Amino acid sequence: MRFTVLATFTALLAYCWFLLKVGQARKKFGIEAPRTTGNADFERVFRVQQNTVEQLVLFLPSLWLFGTYVSDMLAGLLGFGWTAARVLYAAEYYADAKKRGPGAALTFLIGIVLLVGGTLGAVLTP
Amino acid sequence: MRFTVLATFTALLAYCWFLLKVGQARKKFGIEAPRTTGNADFERVFRVQQNTVEQLVLFLPSLWLFGTYVSDMLAGLLGFGWTAARVLYAAEYYADAKKRGPGAALTFLIGIVLLVGGTLGAVLTP
Amino acid sequence: MRFTVLATFTALLAYCWFLLKVGQARKKFGIEAPRTTGNADFERVFRVQQNTVEQLVLFLPSLWLFGTYVSDMLAGLLGFGWTAARVLYAAEYYADAKKRGPGAALTFLIGIVLLVGGTLGAVLTP
Numbered sequence: 001m002r003f004t005v006l007a008t009f010t011a012l013l014a015y016c017w018f019l020l021k022v023g024q025a026r027k028k029f030g031i032e033a034p035r036t037t038g039n040a041d042f043e044r045v046f047r048v049q050q051n052t053v054e055q056l057v058l059f060l061p062s063l064w065l066f067g068t069y070v071s072d073m074l075a076g077l078l079g080f081g082w083t084a085a086r087v088l089y090a091a092e093y094y095a096d097a098k099k100r101g102p103g104a105a106l107t108f109l110i111g112i113v114l115l116v117g118g119t120l121g122a123v124l125t126p
Numbered sequence: 127m128r129f130t131v132l133a134t135f136t137a138l139l140a141y142c143w144f145l146l147k148v149g150q151a152r153k154k155f156g157i158e159a160p161r162t163t164g165n166a167d168f169e170r171v172f173r174v175q176q177n178t179v180e181q182l183v184l185f186l187p188s189l190w191l192f193g194t195y196v197s198d199m200l201a202g203l204l205g206f207g208w209t210a211a212r213v214l215y216a217a218e219y220y221a222d223a224k225k226r227g228p229g230a231a232l233t234f235l236i237g238i239v240l241l242v243g244g245t246l247g248a249v250l251t252p
Numbered sequence: 253m254r255f256t257v258l259a260t261f262t263a264l265l266a267y268c269w270f271l272l273k274v275g276q277a278r279k280k281f282g283i284e285a286p287r288t289t290g291n292a293d294f295e296r297v298f299r300v301q302q303n304t305v306e307q308l309v310l311f312l313p314s315l316w317l318f319g320t321y322v323s324d325m326l327a328g329l330l331g332f333g334w335t336a337a338r339v340l341y342a343a344e345y346y347a348d349a350k351k352r353g354p355g356a357a358l359t360f361l362i363g364i365v366l367l368v369g370g371t372l373g374a375v376l377t378p
Contacts, residue, residue, distance in 0.1 A: 005317060005374040012310055012367055019306065019360070033349040034295035043160035049306070054145065054175070056309045057182045058138055065131060097159040108145070115138055122131040169286035180271065180301070183308045184264055191257060223285040234271070241264055248257040 003076020004067030008060065010083045015056065018049040018090060044097055048090045051104070055086070058111040065118025069125055075114070082110045129202020130193030134186065136209045141182065144175040144216060170223055174216045177230070181212070184237040191244025195251055201240070208236045255328020256319030260312065262335045267308065270301040270342060296349055300342045303356070307338070310363040317370025321377055327366070334362045 025045040026033065036046055059082055067075035089103025151171035152159065162172055185208055193201035215229025277297035278285065288298055311334055319327035341355025 002375060005321075005371055008313055008317070009367065009371040012313065015310065016360075016364065033352065034292060034299040034345075035289075036295075036299075037161075037163050037289050040160060043162075047160040047162075053306055053309055054179055057179055057186070058141065060309070060313055061134055061138065061186055065134070069131075093160075100159065108142075112142065115135065119131055119135040123128060163287075163289050166286060169288075173286040173288075180305055183305055183312070184267065187260055187264065187312055191260070195257075219286075226285065234268075238268065241261065245257055245261040249254060 001067055001072050003072045004063060004079065007063060007067075007076045007079020007083070010080060011056065011059065011063075011086070014083050014086055014090075015049075015052050018052050021045050022049050040097075044093055047097075048093050051089075052086060055107050055111060058115065059107075062111055062114035062118055065122060066114045068118070069121030070117055075118075078110055078114055082107060082114075085110060127193055127198050129198045130189060130205065133189060133193075133202045133205020133209070136206060137182065137185065137189075137212070140209050140212055140216075141175075141178050144178050147171050148175050166223075170219055173223075174219050177215075178212060181233050181237060184241065185233075188237055188240035188244055191248060192240045194244070195247030196243050201244075204236055204240055208233060208240075211236060253319055253324050255324045256315060256331065259315060259319075259328045259331025259335070262332060263308065263311065263315075263338070266335050266338055266342075267301075267304050270304050273297050274301050292349075296345055299349075300345050303341075304338060307359050307363060310367065311359075314363055314366035314370055317374060318366045320370070321373030322369055327370075330362055330366055334359060334366075337362060 022045055025031070025042050029039050029042040031039055031042045037043060059079075063075055063079050063082075066078065085103050085106035087103075089100055089107055092103050093100040148171055151157070151168050155165050155168040157165055157168045163169060185205075189201055189205050189208075192204065211229050211232035213229075215226055215233055218229050219226040274297055277283070277294050281291050281294040283291055283294045289295060311331075315327055315331050315334075318330065337355050337358035339355075341352055341359055344355050345352040
């Protein structure tokens with residue numbers, strides 16, 4: 001499961017980076033906890049992290065289904081693609097919320113492919 | 127682990143549907159990203175998805191503990207019940223936030239049963 | 253995997269407690285769903301739960317990587333430390349948002365140690 005593990009590592013590393021950006025943005029834009037709304041510059045940084053949580057709960061179980069029941073190497077490749085799509089999404093969203101579409105769509109699509117593929121692999125395995 | 131896999135698939139499929147509803151609601155109610163507050167109609171749709179994330183982090187690990195250490199088939203049945211409860215919760219919440227109680231309580235209860243059962247199964251397995 | 257399972261159980265039990273506190277806070281401060289903002293007393297309780305979701309998506313996969321590829325017992329010990337740090341964080345944050353630093357930092361640090369350690373263990377295992 002080396003590729004699946006490395007794809008998990010890469011995805012969570014990107015996520016840690018998004019988490020740290022929220023802490024920075026709190027200071028930069030003067031948004032004191034527990035507040036999370038009321039400043040669009042802060043909210044863009046916050047939503048990148050939040051949306052990554054929302055996608056990780058789909059991605060990680062699906063990645064491991066696919067790595068276990070279909071192919072470790074292919075799971076790893078799709079997983080690295082997921083992280084690349086997430087980094088693209090973050091770069092797009094940090095610049096302009098209107099431009100986040102391609103990275104968001106690609107992340108979601110890879111999640112679905114892993115989920116459907118992994119489930120089929122598990123059900124069809126004799 | 128076929129039943130546990132299928133219950134995972136069903137739960138995440140329902141979750142994908144809740145995700146897509148948020149995108150639709152952004153357009154329908156004119157709530158542009160990164161904004162998530164300020165319109166109760168949008169917020170009901172958004173909270174269904176958010177609350178499902180909040181429950182998935184309890185449900186998925188607990189489902190797999192139960193499937194691994196107690197029974198794959200029983201995990202699958204409880205898991206399908208979880209998704210049914212979640213769909214009920216969404217239907218209730220989309221209609222009226224005050225009516226979301228039964229679906230919310232049933233989802234949470236099944237999560238707890240899976241967590242406690244799965245942990246007991248793991249600890250008591252010789 | 254008994255220690256890893258018990259650390260999972262303990263972490264999710266603390267999380268269930270944070271979830272129930274949000275329900276209580278809704279009643280106490282009169283914040284009706286779907287609203288989540290506009291009252292700092294409610295938001296502190298809500299953010300403890302939300303932030304725990306944000307940390308669980310890092311912690312749980314990392315804990316299981318570490319338990320599987322490095323050591324079940326050490327994973328369990330680090331996992332119990334994570335939950336203790338989370339309870340400290342909650343106690344700090346419930347009292348005063350400005351005091352949440354130590355518990356937040358310790359939780360995050362243990363998550364990173366588990367992620368890096370578990371990944372190294374998986375990659376270096378012959």
